[in-house]
Amino acid sequence: MEERTERRIILLGKNGSGKSSLGNSLLGRYAFSHGKLSQCKRIGDINERHNITLCIIDTPGLFDADVALAVSALKIQRSLDICPNPHAFLIVVNSKDDTEYLDYTVDMLPFIFGKDVFNNAVIMLTHADTCDVDSWLTENPLSSLCGGRVVTAKTLDDCMNQSTVDAILNQIRLLTCNVVSVYSHKSIELHSRVLQCMPVCKRGDDIRSQLNVIKHRASMIQNEIRVIMIGKSGNGKSSTGNSLLGCNGFHVEKSLKAVTEQSNMKTSCLKTTQIISVVDTPGLFDKGSSLAERALEIQRAVEICPEPHAFLLVFNSDNRFTEEEKRTVDMMRIIFGENIFEHTCIVFTRGSGFDNEGKFREFWENEGFLKDVVQKCQSRIFKVENFKQSHASDEAFSTIINSMKTCPVYKNDQLDDHKIVLEEHLNNNQCENQDINKQIEHLLKNLDKRPSSGNWKAGFVVGASAGIVGATVAAGGIGLAAPMLGLEATTAQTSMVGVVFAASLGYLKKLWWPSSK
Incomplete structure (x- = not known):
C-alpha cells in the first residue's frame, strides 16, 4: 500500500x-x-x-x-x-x-x-x-x-x-x-517584533493608515543593529547595554549576587528610521546553576536575537582576571562555534581609570591571556565609561548605523551540534561535578566528535595549553580611531559608550570585517 x-x-x-x-x-x-x-x-x-x-x-x-x-x-x-x-x-x-x-x-x-x-x-x-x-x-x-x-x-x-x-x-x-x-x-x-512594537491603534484609524505604520516599523527592523553582551557578572554588561540603548533598559544594581539570570533583549529607537536591539546575558561563571545550564541560557541569546551583528565581550578594568574568567574564550567557542571571534569586540568598562591610550595598551599587552584574546578578535579592544546614559551625538550614532549596515551578521549552521553537546553534558551528573577545566576539556572533546566538526579546533585556546603566543597587535583602540572622526573619546568627560563605539566602529569597517570592503 x-x-x-x-x-x-x-x-x-x-x-x-x-x-x-x-x-x-x-x-x-x-x-x-x-x-x-x-x-x-x-x-x-x-x-x-x-x-x-x-x-x-x-x-x-x-x-x-x-x-x-x-x-x-x-x-x-x-x-x-x-x-x-x-x-x-x-x-x-x-x-x-x-x-x-x-x-x-x-x-x-x-x-x-x-x-x-x-x-x-x-x-x-x-x-x-x-x-x-x-x-x-x-x-x-x-x-x-x-x-x-x-x-x-x-x-x-x-x-x-x-x-x-x-x-x-x-x-x-x-x-x-x-x-x-x-x-x-x-x-x-523579526516580523513578530514589528507587529509587537506597533503603537496602540487609535479609534478611527483605517486599514491603510495602520498598514503604513507597519511598513515604517518594518523598515526600521530591516536596518536594525543587533548586539549580544557576554561577560562575568559585575563587569558592567547591563550598564554598557543601557548606554548603547540610550535608556535604562536593563536593571543595574550593586550586588554580590548576579542580577541577570536569563538572556533578555531590549530595543530602543536611535532615530525615526533606526533601532538597536541589545541582549544582556547571565554571567558565564555565576554560582547557583551548572556550567551547561548557564551556557545553554547564553546560547539562547541568538534565538531571541537571530543573526546578531556583534558580540561584546565585557571586562572590568578595576577587577583582576580570575582563572574561570580566563576560560571565557573556550566557553564562547563551545557555545557559539569557532567563528564567534570574527564578530567579537572586547570592551573594558571603567575606562577612565587609564590616563591615556598608551597606558591602556600597556595594560592589556602585559596580560598574556588578554593579548591572546585580542589577537583572536583582530585587535578589536576598547575602553568605555557608563556613568551617563544618553544617545550621545547624532554624528556618533550615525557612525554606528553606517558601519553596522555594511557588516556581515553572525551565523552558524552547526549551532545545533553545540546545543546537543551542552544538553548531553547537562544530563551527565558526573561531568557536572568536575571542576571547570575538566568540564571544558570534556565539552571540547565531545564537540570534536560531532559529524560537523570539520572546522573545529579541539583543545584549549587560552591558558597553559594555548597555541597562540606573541600576538602582533594592529593599530586598534579608541585613541587611534577617534581622531579619524574628529571625536575625542578617551577622557571621562566624553566617555559615553555611544561616542566610543561610534568612533571605533567607523574604522572597524576596514579592520573588523576585512571581507566587507
Whole structure:
C-alpha cells in the first residue's frame, strides 16, 4: 500500500469568506464552527480519497474592524506555531471583494508570514459566477503573485463539492512537487517584533493608515543593529547595554549576587528610521546553576536575537582576571562555534581609570591571556565609561548605523551540534561535578566528535595549553580611531559608550570585517 503523506494547510481570508466551510469540506466532516474566530484552531483527519493526512488551521479573519491590525496579524501568525512548515496557504477570496481589500491582502500577508508567502499560496475564488474569471485572473495582482494557482467555485455551496476539494488538493500536490516542499521563513521572529512594537491603534484609524505604520516599523527592523553582551557578572554588561540603548533598559544594581539570570533583549529607537536591539546575558561563571545550564541560557541569546551583528565581550578594568574568567574564550567557542571571534569586540568598562591610550595598551599587552584574546578578535579592544546614559551625538550614532549596515551578521549552521553537546553534558551528573577545566576539556572533546566538526579546533585556546603566543597587535583602540572622526573619546568627560563605539566602529569597517570592503 502506498505510504500516506501529510499535507498541512493554513486557511486565510476575512470573516464570512467561507474559510471554515472550506476547511470542513477538505476534512470531509463538520469540524470548524461558523462565526468569528478569536484564535487559530487546528484540526486533523485522513482524506481516504487522496490517501493523505490533512492538518487544517483555521485563522481569525483578516482586517477585522473590531481588532487592531497588528493584534489580528499576530493571532494569524500563531498558525505557524501550531502548524510549523505548512505546505500551503489557502487564501479564500470572494469575487465581489473590492480592489482595495485585495490590495490590503497583498500588502499584509508578507508582514505576517514573510515575503515568500505567495510561493506557497493557492487562491480559492468564490462566487465566480458574478465576474469574468479570465479578467479577474489577469487584472488581479494577487493571482499573479500566487503563480496563477486559483480554484474557482460559482457559488459558496460549490466550495463544498468534491470536485472543488479535488481541485484544491491537486493544486497543493503540484505546488509541493514543483516549487518547494514546505514553507519556512528563518526571520519570522523579526516580523513578530514589528507587529509587537506597533503603537496602540487609535479609534478611527483605517486599514491603510495602520498598514503604513507597519511598513515604517518594518523598515526600521530591516536596518536594525543587533548586539549580544557576554561577560562575568559585575563587569558592567547591563550598564554598557543601557548606554548603547540610550535608556535604562536593563536593571543595574550593586550586588554580590548576579542580577541577570536569563538572556533578555531590549530595543530602543536611535532615530525615526533606526533601532538597536541589545541582549544582556547571565554571567558565564555565576554560582547557583551548572556550567551547561548557564551556557545553554547564553546560547539562547541568538534565538531571541537571530543573526546578531556583534558580540561584546565585557571586562572590568578595576577587577583582576580570575582563572574561570580566563576560560571565557573556550566557553564562547563551545557555545557559539569557532567563528564567534570574527564578530567579537572586547570592551573594558571603567575606562577612565587609564590616563591615556598608551597606558591602556600597556595594560592589556602585559596580560598574556588578554593579548591572546585580542589577537583572536583582530585587535578589536576598547575602553568605555557608563556613568551617563544618553544617545550621545547624532554624528556618533550615525557612525554606528553606517558601519553596522555594511557588516556581515553572525551565523552558524552547526549551532545545533553545540546545543546537543551542552544538553548531553547537562544530563551527565558526573561531568557536572568536575571542576571547570575538566568540564571544558570534556565539552571540547565531545564537540570534536560531532559529524560537523570539520572546522573545529579541539583543545584549549587560552591558558597553559594555548597555541597562540606573541600576538602582533594592529593599530586598534579608541585613541587611534577617534581622531579619524574628529571625536575625542578617551577622557571621562566624553566617555559615553555611544561616542566610543561610534568612533571605533567607523574604522572597524576596514579592520573588523576585512571581507566587507
